Ligand SMILES: Nc1ncnc2c1ncn2[C@@H]1O[C@H](COP(=O)(O)OP(=O)(O)O)[C@@H](O)[C@H]1O
C-alpha cells in the first residue's frame with residue numbers, strides 16, 4: 001500500500017458545513033437568535049396581558065405610606081413610613097438572619113465534619129446522626145419543629161428558663177446578656193482593628209522572610225502577640241472595660257435590657273443554621289477526604305510536623321475542593337430564609353407578600369423581591385469567587 | 397563506628413488488628429549498602445519498609461535508624477524522617493505545588509534553608525534526574541516517569557542518609573521504567589544507602605549488595621543477587637522466581 005504523505009490541510013478544501021470553526025460560530029448565532037425570540041415573545045405577551053388587566057409596572061407606590069405594622073423592626077419603622085422603608089426593614093431582617101446563619105452554619109458544619117472524621121466512634125456516630133437527620137427532612141418541617149414544637153414547651157415569662165450567661169428563655173423569646181460598647185469603647189475597637197491588620201501584615205511578611213532566609217522569624221507568636229498587645233493597649237486607652245454587659249431583668253410583666261431574640265427569629269436562625277450546617281459538614285468532610293492518604297504520607301515522610309502537614313499540604317488542597325460548593329450553600333441559606341414567611345418572621349419576602357395584599361402591585365413587588373435575592377446572590381458569589389480565584393491561582 | 401549498621405531491625409512484628417503482617421524480621425543495613433526486597437504481593441514488603449520511617453508503627457522488636465531508636469517520641473520520629481527519604485509507588489507529588497515547590501518545601505520548612513539555597517539544590521537534583529526544564533510545571537502536566545523522578549529529587553533534597561523505595565516502577569508504563577531505574581542506579585553508585593522493594597532483576601543484578609525474599613511476613617531467604625538468581629535454596633523462592641522470570 002502506498003503511503004500517503006500527509007497533505008497540508010487546505011482550509012479552502014473543507015466544505016463550510018464540515019468546518020468546525022464555522023459550525024461553532026453558527027451554533028452560537030442560532031442559540032442567541034432562539035433566546036432572543038423567546039424573550040421577545042414572553043415580554044410582549046406579558047406587557048399585553050398586564051395592560052389588559054390594568055396592572056402597571058410603575059414603582060411609584062414605593063413612596064406611598066405602607067400602612068402595615070412590622071413587629072420588632074431592626075431599623076426604625078412605623079406604618080406611616082413608605083413601602084420602600086418597609087422593604088428595607090425586610091431586607092435588614094433577611095441580612096441579619098442570613099448573616100448570622102452563614103457564620104453559625106460554617107463553624108458548626110466544620111466542627112461536625114471534624115467529629116465525623118474523628119476516630120472516636122461515639123463522636124463520629126453523633127455527627128452522622130446529626131447530618132442524616134437534618135439532610136433528610138425538609139427545611140420547612142425543621143422550621144416548624146423549632147418554632148411550634150420547641151417554643152410551645154418553653155415556659156411563660158414569669159417562670160423563664162435561666163441558663164448561664166444569664167440567658168432567659170420563655171414564650172416571648174430568648175433574652176441574652178449582651179455586651180454593649182461604652183462611650184470610649186470605639187477607641188478600643190479601633191486599636192484592636194489596627195492591631196489585627198498589623199498582625200496579618202507581620203504574619204505574611206515574616207513568614208515570607210522565613211522562607212527566603214531560613215531563619216526563624218517567629219511569625220506565629222509575633223502576630224498573636226501583636227493582637228494581644230493591641231487588645232491590652234486599646235483597653236487602657238479606653239480607660240477600663242470598653243464593654244458593659246447589658247443584662248436582661250424582669251421588670252413587671254416583661255424583660256428589660258439585654259438582647260431579645262424573638263421566637264420567630266430564633267426559630268428561623270436555628271433551623272437555617274442547623275440545616276445548612278449538615279450540608280456544610282458533608283462539603284468539608286468531602287474536601288478533607290479528597291486529599292489522599294498518600295499525600296499525607298509523603299508529607300510525613302519528608303519530616304514535616306503534624307501542623308505543617310495540615311497547613312502546607314492538606315488544607316490548601318481541601319480548600320480548593322470545599323470553596324465552590326460552600327458558595328452554593330451560602331446562597332441556598334440566603335434564599336431559604338424566605339421560608340420565614342411561614343412563621344411570620346418578617347424578612348424581605350414576607351414584607352413583599354403583605355405589600356402585594358396592601359398595594360395590589362404583584363408584578364413590581366415580585367420584580368423587586370427577585371432583584372433583591374439576585375443581587376444578594378451575585379454579591380455573595382462575587383466576593384467568595386475572588387477568594388476562590390485567589391487560592392485556585394496560587395495553587396494551579 | 398563503621399561497624400555499626402545504619403539500620404538495625406531486631407525481631408520486628410506488626411499486626412493490623414488481628415492480622416499478623418510482619419512476623420519477626422531481623423535486618424542490618426550498613427552505610428552505602430543497597431538492599432533489594434522482593435516477594436509475592438501481600439507478603440508484607442511495603443509494611444516492613446514503612447515501619448522504618450514510622451509510616452506504620454511496629455508493635456514488637458526494635459528498629460534503630462542512624463543511632464536513633466524508633467519509639468513513641470515524636471522528636472525521634474521526625475528526626476528519623478528527615479534522615480530518610482521515601483519514594484512511593486504512586487509518586488504522591490503535591491498537586492497544588494510546582495515541581496520546584498514540591499522539592500523545596502521540606503528543605504525550607506524542615507531544614508530551615510534559605511529559599512535560594514533550596515532552589516539551587518533542587519535545580520542540581522533536577523539536572524541529575526534529567527528534567528531541569530520541568531521545574532516550573534505542575535505535577536499533573538508531567539508523565540509518570542517524570543513524576544517519579546521528581547519524587548526522587550524531592551526526597552533527595554533533604555539530603556537524607558537513607559533512601560527507601562516502595563515499588564517505584566510498578567505504576568509506570570514499560571517505556572518509562574528505564575529512565576527511573578537509571579536515576580536509581582546513578583544514586584546507588586554514588587554511595588547512597590538504599591532499601592528498594594522491586595522485582596526489577598536488572599536493577600538488582602547491577603547494584604544490589606543483598607536481596608531478601610519475603611513471604612507471609614517473614615524473610616524466607618537472603619543472599620547476593622548471584623546466589624538468589626543462580627542458586628536459590630528455598631522451594632518458595634524458586635517457585636516465585638520461576639513465576640516472575642517467565643515473561
Ligand atoms: N492498613 C492496613 N490494614 C489492614 N491490613 C493491611 C493494611 N495494609 C496492609 N495490610 C495487609 O498486610 C499484608 C501485607 O501488605 P503489604 O505490606 O502491602 O504487602 P506487599 O507490599 O508485600 O504487597 C497484606 O495482607 C495486606 O492486606
Ligand SMILES: [Mg+2]
Nearest residue numbers: 441442443563
Ligand atoms: Mg506493596
